[in-house]
Amino acid sequence: MRFYLWIIYMLIAILSFLPLVRIDLFSVSKKYTYFKYLSVTLFIWSMIIGLSLVVGSSNILYFISLLKYPIIYLSTALAFVAFMHYLEIKIPNFLKIILWSFFTVNLIIAITNRWHLWFIKLAYSDTVTYQVLVEADTGWFFLFHTIVSYLLLLATVFMVIRKMYRTLKQEQDAFPFFLLVFTIIVGVLLNFVHVFIYTFTLDPTYIIFIVFVSFMYFIFYIRDVRLILRLNNHQFILDNLREMFMILNHRNEVVDASQSFQNKFSLSLDEGIPLKTIMREIEKKSVVYSSSKNIEYDEEKMYIHMKVKDINMPLLKHPGHMILFYDETKIQKYIHDMDYVMNHDLMTNLYNRNYLESIRDDFDQTSDYGCIIFDLDGLKLYNDYLGHNEGDRLLKRFASVLKDRTSANDSITPIRMGGDEFLLIINDVNQSKIQALVEKIHSETTDDNPLKNIGFSYGFAIQKKDEKLSTILSEADIKMYQMKATREKAKAMLEETLKKHAKEIQ
Numbered sequence: 001m002r003f004y005l006w007i008i009y010m011l012i013a014i015l016s017f018l019p020l021v022r023i024d025l026f027s028v029s030k031k032y033t034y035f036k037y038l039s040v041t042l043f044i045w046s047m048i049i050g051l052s053l054v055v056g057s058s059n060i061l062y063f064i065s066l067l068k069y070p071i072i073y074l075s076t077a078l079a080f081v082a083f084m085h086y087l088e089i090k091i092p093n094f095l096k097i098i099l100w101s102f103f104t105v106n107l108i109i110a111i112t113n114r115w116h117l118w119f120i121k122l123a124y125s126d127t128v129t130y131q132v133l134v135e136a137d138t139g140w141f142f143l144f145h146t147i148v149s150y151l152l153l154l155a156t157v158f159m160v161i162r163k164m165y166r167t168l169k170q171e172q173d174a175f176p177f178f179l180l181v182f183t184i185i186v187g188v189l190l191n192f193v194h195v196f197i198y199t200f201t202l203d204p205t206y207i208i209f210i211v212f213v214s215f216m217y218f219i220f221y222i223r224d225v226r227l228i229l230r231l232n233n234h235q236f237i238l239d240n241l242r243e244m245f246m247i248l249n250h251r252n253e254v255v256d257a258s259q260s261f262q263n264k265f266s267l268s269l270d271e272g273i274p275l276k277t278i279m280r281e282i283e284k285k286s287v288v289y290s291s292s293k294n295i296e297y298d299e300e301k302m303y304i305h306m307k308v309k310d311i312n313m314p315l316l317k318h319p320g321h322m323i324l325f326y327d328e329t330k331i332q333k334y335i336h337d338m339d340y341v342m343n344h345d346l347m348t349n350l351y352n353r354n355y356l357e358s359i360r361d362d363f364d365q366t367s368d369y370g371c372i373i374f375d376l377d378g379l380k381l382y383n384d385y386l387g388h389n390e391g392d393r394l395l396k397r398f399a400s401v402l403k404d405r406t407s408a409n410d411s412i413t414p415i416r417m418g419g420d421e422f423l424l425i426i427n428d429v430n431q432s433k434i435q436a437l438v439e440k441i442h443s444e445t446t447d448d449n450p451l452k453n454i455g456f457s458y459g460f461a462i463q464k465k466d467e468k469l470s471t472i473l474s475e476a477d478i479k480m481y482q483m484k485a486t487r488e489k490a491k492a493m494l495e496e497t498l499k500k501h502a503k504e505i506q
Helices: 003-021 023-028 030-054 058-086 093-111 130-135 140-171 174-196 204-223 225-231 235-239 259-264 275-285 329-343 353-364 379-386 388-407 431-445 469-484 488-505
Strands: 244-248 253-257 286-289 302-311 320-327 369-376 412-418 421-427 456-462
Touching: 003 023, 003 030, 003 204, 023 030, 030 058, 030 130, 030 204, 058 093, 058 130, 058 140, 058 204, 093 140, 174 204, 244 259, 244 275, 253 259, 253 275, 259 320, 275 286, 302 329, 329 353, 353 412, 353 469, 369 388, 369 431, 369 469, 379 388, 379 488, 388 412, 388 421, 388 431, 421 431, 431 456, 456 469
Parallel strands: 286 302
Antiparallel strands: 244 253, 244 320, 302 320, 369 421, 369 456, 412 421
């Protein structure tokens, strides 16, 4: 055989061996299982051709050359099954039985060809050489074997082209499709010439088959993020990553996820599930966010911080993605608790002055709201005669009344300004609504028992055009102090009541 043919053979043989170097890659998914068997078969095919070229014994050469026919058929059958499995097309069991039975028949006929000459019409002799075997006439079973192999190959090519064409239309990604079509066209033409017109010394079927499968592996490589991660030695990192994660392909389909992620959300993931489907399940149990700003706290849910990292996909328009999930439920609870402490009065659970300052700018930009300032009667008297516990109880009872009014109306904001002063900010209000609200509060704080009665002074103001909140508060405060000056008699009566009660309980 000429030197350049040896070079071609060596290159193709190396190409057939390369998948075996990283045969572990086929374990990233069950849909690659049969490609592992196909790779082993193609390498055996390379070894048979290599031995045919160098072996000196005519007896060994004769039988080795015949073994290539069942290997060729096995390669086409495995390619058919592998691509069907990859494309998730179920193969009926009876068809699998037929495929493997026909391989057995191929193998038996190849071994016994010297007696019936069904594969090649050449009986064994001591003068048999490689060139003689290549140029020998073929028998009837060779034709049958070739037709079956071609049908399987055509079915495989049809399925792959259809799949790649759909991908081309969906993703506008032309490279894999045209690479595949070019390889198929060249392979079919060369193989047709070899079988029916001119017999090449080195079987072009072998060359094109190896090249075709190698191109398909290459296309898998650039499209499967798990293969990319495994090839880049990232699998160890993923296996030991403490964070929960999902791996998505360029179609935003889930192809892998950490066990901790699946356990956290009680999921059992199958390949190819759209990300949207998974996110709907996650969001039933948790609040998922990429930015922690403006998150509303719900103690019934988990809080999951999501970060998306692109995974480079060579020669593809769209990247794959790795999504990291961080369980920040405890952090969000801590932030919520801190925010609550900063913005609420812990005794009454109403908003405090800090909260008022935080919303001041918002109210300066709005309109149609009003303010009511309340000042309770006799807080110092309660503290002096009955103790601070009773003074605190007074504040809590009044705060409870305000909360009852605001729980049914989202437009009212209750604030404890400090000491015995309280503030209500009411949106979309007029004077009659304020008067009705004050009367309702008054009725709920009035009691025949002077110790249960809560007296108060109040003042209100409604925003006029472009008025700032500070102006409205100042106007309401002035009115409240004007009313407070008229309640000296009520305070004196309260003091007498508290004195009397204090003596009774001593």
